[in-house]
Amino acid sequence: MLMYSLRRLLAAIPVLLAASVFTFLLVELSPADPLDEIIFQIPPPDPETIQSFRERLYQDRPMWERYWLWLTGLGQHNGDIGLLQGRFGPSTSEAMHIGTEVSQRAIISLRLVFGATLIGAVLGIFAGVVSALKQYSKVDHTFTSLGFLFLAMPIFWVAALVRETGVRINDVVGYRFFATFGATSHNYAQMSFFEKVQDVVAHLTLPTVALVLSGYAIYHRYQRASMLEVLNSDYVRLAKAKGLRHRIVMRRHALRNALIPVSVILTPAIITAVGGAVITETIFRWRGLGVYLVDAINNSDVFAVMAVVLFLGIFVILGNLLADLMLAVLDPRIRYE
Amino acid sequence: MRIPKRLAGLAAVAMAGALAVTACSPPETEDDTTDPGAVDLGWEGCEDNPDACHVGPVAEGGEFTMMISLPFEGWSQLRAGANSVYVLQAVEGIFPNLSRYNPSGEFVYDEHFYAEEPHLVNEDPLTISWTISEDAVWNDGTPITYKDVKYIWYNASGNEDLCEGCEPPSTAVWGMVESVEGADDGKTVTVTLEEGANNPEWEVVFAAGGYPSHLAEEEGFDWENDPAAMGESTVWFTETMPTWSGGPWIIEDGTLTERVVKVPNENYWGPQPNLERIVGEVVADPGTWIPALRNRDIDGGSPATFDVDVFRELDTVDGIHYSAGSAGSVWEHIDIMTEHEYLSDLELRRAIFTAIDVEHTTTAIWGDDVPVNQRLNHTFSQLSPYFEDFRTPTGFGSGDVDAARAILEDAGYTGAEAGDTLTTPDGDEVPPIRFRWTTGNTNRANTGELVQEYLADIGINVELDPSDDLGGMLVAGDYDLVIFGWSGSPLFVNGLTQLWTSPSGSNFNRIENDEIDALAAEALEQLSLDDAAVIANQLNELLMNEAAVLPLWDSPAFDFISDDFVNMRPNHNSSARLWYNQEEWGVLAAD
Numbered sequence: 001m002l003m004y005s006l007r008r009l010l011a012a013i014p015v016l017l018a019a020s021v022f023t024f025l026l027v028e029l030s031p032a033d034p035l036d037e038i039i040f041q042i043p044p045p046d047p048e049t050i051q052s053f054r055e056r057l058y059q060d061r062p063m064w065e066r067y068w069l070w071l072t073g074l075g076q077h078n079g080d081i082g083l084l085q086g087r088f089g090p091s092t093s094e095a096m097h098i099g100t101e102v103s104q105r106a107i108i109s110l111r112l113v114f115g116a117t118l119i120g121a122v123l124g125i126f127a128g129v130v131s132a133l134k135q136y137s138k139v140d141h142t143f144t145s146l147g148f149l150f151l152a153m154p155i156f157w158v159a160a161l162v163r164e165t166g167v168r169i170n171d172v173v174g175y176r177f178f179a180t181f182g183a184t185s186h187n188y189a190q191m192s193f194f195e196k197v198q199d200v201v202a203h204l205t206l207p208t209v210a211l212v213l214s215g216y217a218i219y220h221r222y223q224r225a226s227m228l229e230v231l232n233s234d235y236v237r238l239a240k241a242k243g244l245r246h247r248i249v250m251r252r253h254a255l256r257n258a259l260i261p262v263s264v265i266l267t268p269a270i271i272t273a274v275g276g277a278v279i280t281e282t283i284f285r286w287r288g289l290g291v292y293l294v295d296a297i298n299n300s301d302v303f304a305v306m307a308v309v310l311f312l313g314i315f316v317i318l319g320n321l322l323a324d325l326m327l328a329v330l331d332p333r334i335r336y337e
Numbered sequence: 338m339r340i341p342k343r344l345a346g347l348a349a350v351a352m353a354g355a356l357a358v359t360a361c362s363p364p365e366t367e368d369d370t371t372d373p374g375a376v377d378l379g380w381e382g383c384e385d386n387p388d389a390c391h392v393g394p395v396a397e398g399g400e401f402t403m404m405i406s407l408p409f410e411g412w413s414q415l416r417a418g419a420n421s422v423y424v425l426q427a428v429e430g431i432f433p434n435l436s437r438y439n440p441s442g443e444f445v446y447d448e449h450f451y452a453e454e455p456h457l458v459n460e461d462p463l464t465i466s467w468t469i470s471e472d473a474v475w476n477d478g479t480p481i482t483y484k485d486v487k488y489i490w491y492n493a494s495g496n497e498d499l500c501e502g503c504e505p506p507s508t509a510v511w512g513m514v515e516s517v518e519g520a521d522d523g524k525t526v527t528v529t530l531e532e533g534a535n536n537p538e539w540e541v542v543f544a545a546g547g548y549p550s551h552l553a554e555e556e557g558f559d560w561e562n563d564p565a566a567m568g569e570s571t572v573w574f575t576e577t578m579p580t581w582s583g584g585p586w587i588i589e590d591g592t593l594t595e596r597v598v599k600v601p602n603e604n605y606w607g608p609q610p611n612l613e614r615i616v617g618e619v620v621a622d623p624g625t626w627i628p629a630l631r632n633r634d635i636d637g638g639s640p641a642t643f644d645v646d647v648f649r650e651l652d653t654v655d656g657i658h659y660s661a662g663s664a665g666s667v668w669e670h671i672d673i674m675t676e677h678e679y680l681s682d683l684e685l686r687r688a689i690f691t692a693i694d695v696e697h698t699t700t701a702i703w704g705d706d707v708p709v710n711q712r713l714n715h716t717f718s719q720l721s722p723y724f725e726d727f728r729t730p731t732g733f734g735s736g737d738v739d740a741a742r743a744i745l746e747d748a749g750y751t752g753a754e755a756g757d758t759l760t761t762p763d764g765d766e767v768p769p770i771r772f773r774w775t776t777g778n779t780n781r782a783n784t785g786e787l788v789q790e791y792l793a794d795i796g797i798n799v800e801l802d803p804s805d806d807l808g809g810m811l812v813a814g815d816y817d818l819v820i821f822g823w824s825g826s827p828l829f830v831n832g833l834t835q836l837w838t839s840p841s842g843s844n845f846n847r848i849e850n851d852e853i854d855a856l857a858a859e860a861l862e863q864l865s866l867d868d869a870a871v872i873a874n875q876l877n878e879l880l881m882n883e884a885a886v887l888p889l890w891d892s893p894a895f896d897f898i899s900d901d902f903v904n905m906r907p908n909h910n911s912s913a914r915l916w917y918n919q920e921e922w923g924v925l926a927a928d
Binding site: 030032033035036038039045046047048049050052053056092093094095096160163164166167170171176178179180181182186187189282283284285287295 | 402408410411412416417418419420495502503504505506507508512572575576590592593594595596598616618619620621622624625628629631632633634805806807808809812842
């Protein structure tokens with residue numbers, strides 16, 4: 001398994017490189033110019049200032065050289081670029097350092113993503129099991145309809161609806177239970193422990209609910225299908241025929257096996273949730289990777305976009321690897337050579 | 338509609354050229370108003386009394402959360418890369434109060450900062466002097482002196498011998514300075530311009546309060562003697578959240594692009610602010626503004642962008658008041674590329690501008706509930722004391738199709754009819770004209786469609802062609818007709834040269850007129866704004882007759898605040914807008 005993991009990781013390198021080239025070309029070939037921000041200031045900066053800005057962003061180099069510099073840092077003069085040397089390149093926002101921003105914001109985003117995924121998984125699995133056990137019942141139809149509904153609704157719309165609902169609840173109750181933007185309040189550092197928990201919950205609830213609703217549907221559908229398949233299998237019938245109690249059959253024989261395929265989608269679901277978080281963060285103005293990516297694209301901040309894409313690429317590759325390994329652990333029939 | 342950040346940033350204009358110049362007059366509390374019992378809630382009274390409306394009894398303390406409509410990407414405006422109106426809003430109040438334009442347009446100095454106000458010492462070379470109050474100190478007790486002004490000069494001088502690696506937003510003002518000297522323990526500042534240099538706006542633009550240069554020294558930057566260290570110190574100021582202050586507020590906490598928290602600077606020598614805390618929250622998505630306001634996550638906003646839908650939705654929010662208005666901080670215009678094979682003909686340009694109906698376009702885009710001022714002068718809005726209407730006499734923007742056809746017929750054109758194709762006196766058919774705008778800007782797209790209709794009436798076929806790269810398009814001259822925005826401000830002299838003269842890189846429609854060039858230069862030679870304004874209007878008349886730029890309207894901006902607060906007034910003469918007097922803000926007392 002170790003060799004398999006190493007092989008997978010080595011194979012990921014060209015994938016990441018290809019992704020970086022593709023992203024670089026996409027951003028570079030877009031017509032927006034990172035220098036627009038200063039060229040159109042009134043009064044306009046001196047040509048020397050614009051040139052200095054251009055050089056700082058390596059815009060005075062040909063496109064292929066900029067990519068080479070971003071990757072290796074060989075031939076650079078400012079000591080701020082070269083992925084292989086641990087430098088992510090200069091940002092158009094001079095006061096912000098890309099590496100620091102990505103690492104800080106990743107924690108914020110992942111907090112949201114993991115929380116939402118976990119809750120979504122628990123809810124989805126529970127509803128999936130109930131749906132399977134009560135196939136074609138009103139409960140099954142309700143859970144299934146809700147699943148399809150949430151699956152069909154785009155995440156930006158779900159997030160906006162959830163936000164609106166939160167605001168209305170606050171209105172009715174006359175107390176600000178839910179915050180509509182930011183991960184914490186401005187005076188978070190001065191709060192007591194209890195107040196901090198309250199504040200985090202107030203800020204976390206609405207975006208988490210938005211992501212949970214989207215994620216729930218996937219788990220529900222998978223779990224229902226998987227559970228039905230297991231319930232109709234011979235070994236479950238045998239267990240029932242042996243006279244085992246229903247609860248034991250369901251828990252030990254059915255649910256345990258039905259969870260294996262669902263566990264495999266956990267990682268892809270997290271990855272999907274990261275995509276959803278980009279939009280959710282923007283709507284709830286969480287200072288996470290999503291907002292950073294959107295701002296970077298708006299500012300034509302090439303190296304910042306590259307850093308986020310690289311981070312997400314590594315996240316996806318490691319996630320997929322983890323999913324494969326987890327499957328091997330859960331299902332003894334699977335062996336990686 | 339969203340005004341691109343760079344254009345919104347233009348609103349800072351010359352007034353924000355020196356950040357420190359942005360300033361406020363002494364706070365006005367319940368106790369020191371001329372009429373302590375005065376109560377004027379809401380903003381209805383601001384029309385007649387813009388500088389003293391929205392007043393009422395102020396309770397002690399309180400917190401106000403103000404929306405910042407796009408991320409601020411630095412902690413100072415020393416460097417072009419971080420220069421934006423959002424940075425200005427974030428750090429507003431931590432610089433010494435020097436002077437300001439009030440909502441009425443009146444310019445006032447702060448009596449607490451100056452022991453002696455800026456005055457002319459010599460006309461040639463132009464020498465300006467002022468004396469800083471003995472009480473004026475940074476929050477650590479260090480006196481504010483000429484060295485702090487000298488720091489500003491070094492940064493914006495454009496001189497590599499003074500600052501290496503500086504990337505100032507502009508060198509137009511401080512680039513003409515020969516020396517900054519101090520006397521009386523540094524409290525008297527004397528700024529001398531280079532031989533032959535002049536600036537009629539000297540009363541405003543040179544009277545800077547400066548940056549805390551002593552902090553740069555404490556950080557190890559020998560900025561006075563080492564140009565490279567000077568440059569590095571500007572990066573330090575841009576990257577480091579200020580924990581210093583020379584104004585009524587000091588930053589308690591903050592995160593770039595997200596939030597800034599300001600509390601009163603206890604060592605401020607002027608009157609203390611009323612509020613206990615001001616929080617600036619970045620809420621970039623216009624769709625989030627109203628929910629955030631209804632949820633009281635924010636108490637008010639003064640966005641640099643105008644979204645008609647959001648403005649109308651404000652009506653559904655209880656407990657707030659809001660208004661829209663404009664004084665030319667950003668104004669829209671349609672430009673013609675004068676080097677175009679056919680549009681180089683002045684008569685054709687005149688006919689095009691005459692056929693365009695600006696009044697109809699304004700109503701179609703903004704409706705009747707948003708007050709929008711027509712732009713009738715390239716430099717001065719209708720609210721400026723120097724305003725003269727040069728557009729109406731030309732008939733431009735009138736939508737008078739008959740007049741447009743008459744112009745064309747007199748010039749020998751034929752086919753100036755709907756359904757026909759305009760033909761030049763030489764018998765060539767005028768090819769389709771490209772109308773361009775920034776992709777995603779709905780108002781400009783709608784304007785394009787209307788222009789298409791107007792010009793069809795005189796036989797001109799307009800093709801709509803949005804662009805993702807406004808900057809590149811303008812610099813390359815890759816358009817026939819284009820709509821975009823320019824900024825205006827109470828300061829105007831430098832803009833004449835930058836926008837309209839032949840050699841300027843910002844003269845995007847390639848106007849070449851020796852008289853305009855000469856007038857722009859002459860305006861710079863004046864010693865008073867009044868004299869410069871007279872010349873500016875001569876230039877504006879010539880410019881209008883060039884029929885290269887059709888001024889449309891002053892882009893409206895809107896402000897909204899909770900009813901729980903007082904002493905907050907829309908100020909369209911300041912790039913800080915509603916923020917211009919934040920030390921005066923207060924919670925409305927219960928009784």
